[in-house]
Amino acid sequence: MTSLREQLGRFIGELRSTGIRVSVAESIDAMNAVAAAGLERARMREALAATLIKDEADRESFDDLFARFFASPARGKTRKQHPDHRGIQVSAGAGQGKPGESLRPEPKRSDESPRESGRAAGKPRKPTETETQAARESMKDARGEGALQPAFAVSAAERELGEAEEPGLEGMRIAKLREIERTPFSAYSDLEYERAQEALKPLERHFRIRLGRRLRLARRGRIDFRRTIRAGIQRGGVLAELRFRARRPRHVDLLMLADISGSVRYAAELMLELMAGARNCFRRVTGFVYIDRLAEASFEQGHLLTSPALDLYARSDFGRVLVELWENHRELLTRQTLVVILGDARNNRRPPRADLLREISRLTRGVVWLNPEEPARWGTGDSAIEQYRAAVTALYPAGNLRELERALLAAC
Amino acid sequence: MDVTPQSVAEGLKRARYITNERVETAIFLALALEKPLLIEGPAGAGKTEVAKVLAEMLGTSLVRLQCYEGLDEARALYEWNYQKQLLRMQADEAQGLRWEELSEHIFSAEYLLERPLLKAITAPHRVVLLIDEIDKADEEFEAFLLELLSDFQVSIPELGTVRAIERPIVVLTSNRARELSEALRRRCLHLFIDFPGVEQERRIIELKVPDLDARLAAEAARFVGAVRKLGLRKPPSIAETLDWTRALLQLGIKELDASAIRAALGVLLKHEDDRAKVETRASSLATRPR
Numbered sequence A: 001m002t003s004l005r006e007q008l009g010r011f012i013g014e015l016r017s018t019g020i021r022v023s024v025a026e027s028i029d030a031m032n033a034v035a036a037a038g039l040e041r042a043r044m045r046e047a048l049a050a051t052l053i054k055d056e057a058d059r060e061s062f063d064d065l066f067a068r069f070f071a072s073p074a075r076g077k078t079r080k081q082h083p084d085h086r087g088i089q090v091s092a093g094a095g096q097g098k099p100g101e102s103l104r105p106e107p108k109r110s111d112e113s114p115r116e117s118g119r120a121a122g123k124p125r126k127p128t129e130t131e132t133q134a135a136r137e138s139m140k141d142a143r144g145e146g147a148l149q150p151a152f153a154v155s156a157a158e159r160e161l162g163e164a165e166e167p168g169l170e171g172m173r174i175a176k177l178r179e180i181e182r183t184p185f186s187a188y189s190d191l192e193y194e195r196a197q198e199a200l201k202p203l204e205r206h207f208r209i210r211l212g213r214r215l216r217l218a219r220r221g222r223i224d225f226r227r228t229i230r231a232g233i234q235r236g237g238v239l240a241e242l243r244f245r246a247r248r249p250r251h252v253d254l255l256m257l258a259d260i261s262g263s264v265r266y267a268a269e270l271m272l273e274l275m276a277g278a279r280n281c282f283r284r285v286t287g288f289v290y291i292d293r294l295a296e297a298s299f300e301q302g303h304l305l306t307s308p309a310l311d312l313y314a315r316s317d318f319g320r321v322l323v324e325l326w327e328n329h330r331e332l333l334t335r336q337t338l339v340v341i342l343g344d345a346r347n348n349r350r351p352p353r354a355d356l357l358r359e360i361s362r363l364t365r366g367v368v369w370l371n372p373e374e375p376a377r378w379g380t381g382d383s384a385i386e387q388y389r390a391a392v393t394a395l396y397p398a399g400n401l402r403e404l405e406r407a408l409l410a411a412c
Numbered sequence B: 001m002d003v004t005p006q007s008v009a010e011g012l013k014r015a016r017y018i019t020n021e022r023v024e025t026a027i028f029l030a031l032a033l034e035k036p037l038l039i040e041g042p043a044g045a046g047k048t049e050v051a052k053v054l055a056e057m058l059g060t061s062l063v064r065l066q067c068y069e070g071l072d073e074a075r076a077l078y079e080w081n082y083q084k085q086l087l088r089m090q091a092d093e094a095q096g097l098r099w100e101e102l103s104e105h106i107f108s109a110e111y112l113l114e115r116p117l118l119k120a121i122t123a124p125h126r127v128v129l130l131i132d133e134i135d136k137a138d139e140e141f142e143a144f145l146l147e148l149l150s151d152f153q154v155s156i157p158e159l160g161t162v163r164a165i166e167r168p169i170v171v172l173t174s175n176r177a178r179e180l181s182e183a184l185r186r187r188c189l190h191l192f193i194d195f196p197g198v199e200q201e202r203r204i205i206e207l208k209v210p211d212l213d214a215r216l217a218a219e220a221a222r223f224v225g226a227v228r229k230l231g232l233r234k235p236p237s238i239a240e241t242l243d244w245t246r247a248l249l250q251l252g253i254k255e256l257d258a259s260a261i262r263a264a265l266g267v268l269l270k271h272e273d274d275r276a277k278v279e280t281r282a283s284s285l286a287t288r289p290r
Helices: A004-017 A024-037 A042-054 A056-067 A083-093 A105-112 A114-119 A129-143 A156-160 A168-182 A191-217 A226-235 A262-277 A319-328 A354-363 A385-389 A401-411 B005-014 B021-032 B047-060 B080-094 B101-106 B114-124 B139-151 B182-187 B198-208 B213-230 B238-250 B256-263 B272-280 B283-288
Strands: A220-224 A245-246 A251-261 A284-290 A293-298 A303-307 A337-342 A366-371 A394-397 B036-041 B061-064 B076-082 B110-112 B127-134 B154-155 B162-163 B171-176 B190-194
Touching: A004 A042, A004 A056, A024 A042, A024 B021, A042 A056, A042 A394, A042 B021, A042 B190, A056 A168, A168 A401, A191 A262, A191 A401, A251 A262, A251 A319, A251 B101, A262 A284, A262 A293, A262 A303, A262 A337, A262 A401, A284 A319, A293 A319, A303 B021, A319 A354, A337 A401, A354 A366, A354 A385, A366 A385, A366 A401, A385 A394, A394 A401, B005 B021, B005 B047, B021 B036, B021 B047, B021 B171, B021 B190, B036 B047, B047 B061, B047 B127, B047 B171, B061 B114, B080 B101, B110 B114, B114 B127, B114 B162, B139 B154, B139 B182, B198 B213, B198 B238, B213 B238, B213 B283, B256 B272, B256 B283, B272 B283
Parallel strands: A251 A284, A251 A337, A337 A366, A366 A394, B036 B171, B036 B190, B061 B127, B127 B171
Antiparallel strands: A220 A245, A284 A293, A293 A303, B076 B110, B154 B162
16 A cells, blocks of 8 residues: 555656756745645645645646656546547456556657647657656556545536546636747747737736836935935924935847848847837837848838848848947947847858947946857857857846846846 | 535535636645645636635635735735834833833834735634735745745744644745746646636626526627637736626616627727727628528
């Protein structure tokens, strides 16, 4: 017989392997919660969820795993929406005859689950054969000796609601947004791009709040002695009312340079669109796009307009872009200017002109480089990012929407 | 009160809060494990209500801290009453007291303005502390809150450390205006309250608007459920549903047909484009599937 503690430990291990982060403190909480709430199945599930799942987007994976791990004695009767469940039930009942066969719906399911593909950001989407095998093994383990599970009474409420596992409206929407936020730009197609634009709206708001707040933060600055003393005159010189200096808003001009060549195009457009939404947090926002030349970019009604039009089949040359910027737009490079560059720095082995970038960095408030490429690939092949790294103020990875947003917030 | 899942369910029923097992279990755990409860969910799904009901259930008071951008410790925890201190100083000076005595006076509890957090900690009995819309506060404030939530103690430099006499029950709510930190999530139990299902909403309507015809209540619940699925800018909250059913009652509507839907839609939907969207679908939403 396996103790319940060990079973829970294994359950948490499985949960971790699906990519959900569970700390040691949380797993102790979970044990305490189960001890307090009891073993009645639905209540135990909620107790585990409350202590282990801190993000509604993870709830679906949790419910799936729970259903697999702690089988209900009501065999497959109430479970219409879990077609795979029956299969496992049967295999558990029939012993270890052919676990592989009866468990076949398993890997298929993890393919279908949108959560999983979102999680595996950057990794191949399908579980490898060894992973699948491991999952099967652990499944077998979990139900190995047949009678090792505690009997779970099905509560009246659960019977009434028939498992009631369908995620609610809002829960589903959040899960979808989450998934797209974590999808790497390199895996984007037009479909993902469209969905990302939807996800952009809350991000935009988040961004505006953050930037707006920095202006307002510490509304009450330092004490203003002159005004405090003047206010005190009314009270016979007693400084009864403190007066504070108001904070001056920052004046920042934002200058964006975005690479729109093939691989990073989606990232570039999303950045320009995101910043178009946050435009009134800056004094002036200028956007440029480039491949081998520079073109001014603007966003109108969700469409990117460039002038002059760029040759989309040209080969990237950031060195030349820097020269153009330096020669034609020097008036934009002031101490108030924050330069944000987005690109993979793949220069086709043309001169990178990092010296110019260093000069720009010296003239302006700062130069921030966002690289949508996976950090492991930086500096490989024709990537000149290592030359640029020394010339810029900061370099951030921006491989997916979430990273992009985080990097932009850090930059501004 | 002895805390068991059953007693919590009973207590919620007595406090007239209709909910499901998920919410019950989370509330029970918050009481049994004495951990803060973080509640997320769409606006108007009843997050804040949980804290109010909890206070009612336990027969204790509710201390509420409404978060907003720029909320700082002075507003949340304590502040010295500067003006009062100043008065005291002048009075003492007139009597010719020395500085040591003076400073002893002006840095005592009497001159401290207690804000919600300190009030919850120093309360002589267990209170429910509601930290509402924590996502609106700054990240810095969140970090400060972490310390408080793990130890329930505060150090005030002039007075020393203040420890909670009775640990308050803490409920935090968030609307996801921004992502909360992992550290905060780790320390809290998590509960997600979604909009209620049709059946649950019907029970809520019947409880809160008892005069409404039972059949109409069921139809109203079904209608609101369908409206929420349309992907509106602002889906109707439970409170709006209740207002709307009260409006139906006042208007003397017996049957929820297309014209009845149009009649009081402004109570349910607060955006013009949402209204237009529902109005054009009014007749199809009114027909009852059998």
